[in-house]
Amino acid sequence: MNPLYEQMETSVFERMSLAAARHNAVNLGQGFPDFGWPDEILEAAAKAVTEGSNQYAPSRGLPVLREAVAAHYNRHHGLDLKAEHVCVTSGATEALAAAILAALSPGDEAIIFTPAYDAYAPLIRRAGASVREVALQPPEWKIDRDRLAAAVGPQTRAIIFNNPHNPTGRLFDADELESVASVAREHDLVVISDEVWEHILLDGQRFAPLASLPDMADRVIKCGSAGKIFSLTGWKIGWTVAAPEMATLAARAHQFLTFASAPNLQAAVAFGLNDGDAWIAPMRERFARARDRMTEGLRSAGYVVLDSAASYFLCVDLEASGIGLDDESFARLAVEQAGVAVVPLSAFAEQNPPTHMIRLCFAKRDETVEAGVAALAKAR
Ligand code: PMP
Ligand code: GLN
Numbered sequence: 001m002n003p004l005y006e007q008m009e010t011s012v013f014e015r016m017s018l019a020a021a022r023h024n025a026v027n028l029g030q031g032f033p034d035f036g037w038p039d040e041i042l043e044a045a046a047k048a049v050t051e052g053s054n055q056y057a058p059s060r061g062l063p064v065l066r067e068a069v070a071a072h073y074n075r076h077h078g079l080d081l082k083a084e085h086v087c088v089t090s091g092a093t094e095a096l097a098a099a100i101l102a103a104l105s106p107g108d109e110a111i112i113f114t115p116a117y118d119a120y121a122p123l124i125r126r127a128g129a130s131v132r133e134v135a136l137q138p139p140e141w142k143i144d145r146d147r148l149a150a151a152v153g154p155q156t157r158a159i160i161f162n163n164p165h166n167p168t169g170r171l172f173d174a175d176e177l178e179s180v181a182s183v184a185r186e187h188d189l190v191v192i193s194d195e196v197w198e199h200i201l202l203d204g205q206r207f208a209p210l211a212s213l214p215d216m217a218d219r220v221i222k223c224g225s226a227g228k229i230f231s232l233t234g235w236k237i238g239w240t241v242a243a244p245e246m247a248t249l250a251a252r253a254h255q256f257l258t259f260a261s262a263p264n265l266q267a268a269v270a271f272g273l274n275d276g277d278a279w280i281a282p283m284r285e286r287f288a289r290a291r292d293r294m295t296e297g298l299r300s301a302g303y304v305v306l307d308s309a310a311s312y313f314l315c316v317d318l319e320a321s322g323i324g325l326d327d328e329s330f331a332r333l334a335v336e337q338a339g340v341a342v343v344p345l346s347a348f349a350e351q352n353p354p355t356h357m358i359r360l361c362f363a364k365r366d367e368t369v370e371a372g373v374a375a376l377a378k379a380r
Helices: 012-022 039-050 063-077 091-103 120-126 145-151 174-187 244-255 263-274 280-300 327-338 366-379
Strands: 086-089 109-114 130-135 156-162 190-194 220-225 238-241 313-317 357-361
Touching: 012 327, 039 263, 063 086, 063 238, 063 263, 086 091, 086 244, 091 120, 091 156, 091 190, 091 220, 091 238, 091 244, 109 120, 120 130, 130 145, 145 174, 156 174, 174 190, 238 244, 280 313, 280 366, 327 357, 327 366
Parallel strands: 109 130, 109 156, 156 190, 190 220
Antiparallel strands: 086 238, 220 238, 313 357
16 A cells, blocks of 8 residues: 555545535635636537547647647747647646656655645655745745755755646746746756646736746746636646657656547647637636626625736635634635635645635636625625
8 A cells, every 4th residue: 555645635626626515515616617618619529529539649649739739839939849849648737747757756856836736745755756845925925046945955856836826826927937947957957837827817917938938948847738728627638848858758657647638629629729819818808807806805805815816716814804713614614604615725735834825716607706705705
């Protein structure tokens, strides 16, 4: 038996969604939208199924999708990627697993910024490596170069970077990107750059992939997700993007994780990426309106809401809102008694986790946001 799994709890997202279903609560916990996907992509998927795209895809992905991913990033960021840089995976979760297995050996150490997406630490440990947490401090959640550099030790081989950041909704600025890049260059580290939220930018900002910084293309493994780009989280089509040598290692790890992903969904994602970018601006506007609606509703109900500029998420400071419960107790009360599921932030760190914050998903229709806010108003 593997003690890693004997000691592991069920993921907070699964836990909260199960609790939401059990208590018939509004689900603002797990991050998925209840509107916003382009219908043409659904039609493209149905067509691919009926036209017979139903047997194993090539392990690294359908060529049409690998080319579409490369072309998409070249168009958006002026890069020069080719299909050989891309390996299609079953969601960004598998991309992270493949990247981490490719980058780390037993005995290595990897740095994560906390609060951190919950998959990083277990995957690092599964690779036989250990985790070094660098805590970001609320409410700014800024990356401090000195604190990052101080966390690098003789065994450190990788940094896991997440931009835009789940759960805080931060888009890190150019100085913070350069801090990560310069520490990686100085200590010869790989950076696994989880950029799944790259298109969910809510205030007109521009996103720069970490690999586009000087001398970073050869040391970054980017992880992307079609589920996030097209608001179809259940499709679980993602990818790694890396320089050819690293891309090959990630592809070797991937071939014995899932080998390949659903070909019909790959074909539909390729169609979506090649179909132009007209849907991106209205999607951002609708998510920004949902964020504003939730923020205003919560503030009127007396909650202290932290700023969120990207992703589907915002955080609420319970302590500053005058609530005496810790995040787990509040989350339990909210789902069991007030009828709304939220995510406690303590699930995103192991050492000194923040215990007075919750994360809410605002990527919901107006009526869902209103119902969730009304339930939260009742919970205080
Ligand atoms: N990384 C981050 C930061 C995420 O928020 C998520 C999912 N919300 C993932 C990875 C996983 O993406 P996927 O659903 O494509 O596996
Ligand atoms: N990434 C999503 C979130 O942050 C959930 C993904 C999952 O359930 N594993 O809520």
